[in-house]
Amino acid sequence: MIFEAGQRTPLVELTPTSCLIRGECYPENISEWSEPVLKTLEDCLGNDESEFKVDIELYYFNSSSAKFLFDFFEFLEESAENGKAITINWRYRAEDDTMQEAGEDFEEDVSACSYNMVLVEGDSE
């Protein structure tokens, strides 16, 4: 399932074993945008696959979207606590200390998932 990127929303690609979020996130209405994404994520996590890999590469998100990301991680944590092996890769660019700090802050609330800070080389936007 693919949620195409919009001017203010990131690309989201969900499969039974993976989730990719890439781009910028400052939607007009965060709950309107995130509801179908979280619903699909729930479906993806509900299958029998034992492993799930999450890649997040954001360049900018606003304060309303921070709450969505927090809920998103909480959701993954619950699933990991229930036995799914989840790996989260928070991808950030070397010069982007804002996204690096954000990734470190989310990491503090994650314990059941395996969480990696991944430095991305160059401009992949």
Added chain:
Amino acid sequence: MAKKIKSKDTVALHSFMQDRRTLFCYSGPLTEDLLTTISSPVRHQLSDKETEEVVAKRVFGVFIEQAQNIIRYSHRKTKATGDSIGTIAISIADDGFLIEAVNVVDPEKKDVLEATLVDLSMKDQKELRELYKKRLREGPPEDSSGAGLGFIEMARRVKKFEFDFVESEDGALFVYRGWVS
């Protein structure tokens, strides 16, 4: 009644904007749709010249939070559609950018807003980062009237910020100015 605007006033407006080095200014009803539309040209202005990408992103981040504050909390609305009215601008400052926002504040929320901003202005970056995390985990405190993550986010991105409340015929104006470099 609207004041008659003469040719010299139009020139004065031009000179005024040029002199204060304002790259972008919008004043009027602000909606999320409009914000989507103006995001691109604002981005374009900022990516111009030799501005570092990280600085441009910080300016953009503060601009978005300010714009959404106006949309959510401006106490003055258009009669027909109820859209929030406010002013937002980005200007070149000595060693970076100045982002300004003005809107009429709800008189009942003014004191809480003022207390929140005084509190934020006394915190260093480390404390702001901790407060942001705390607010994210716990949600806004019960006595806050929406002054949550947005103002903390802005305080983290600016080098300094100032705010003021100024009386006007529409009610008290909330003035927020943030410098980014």
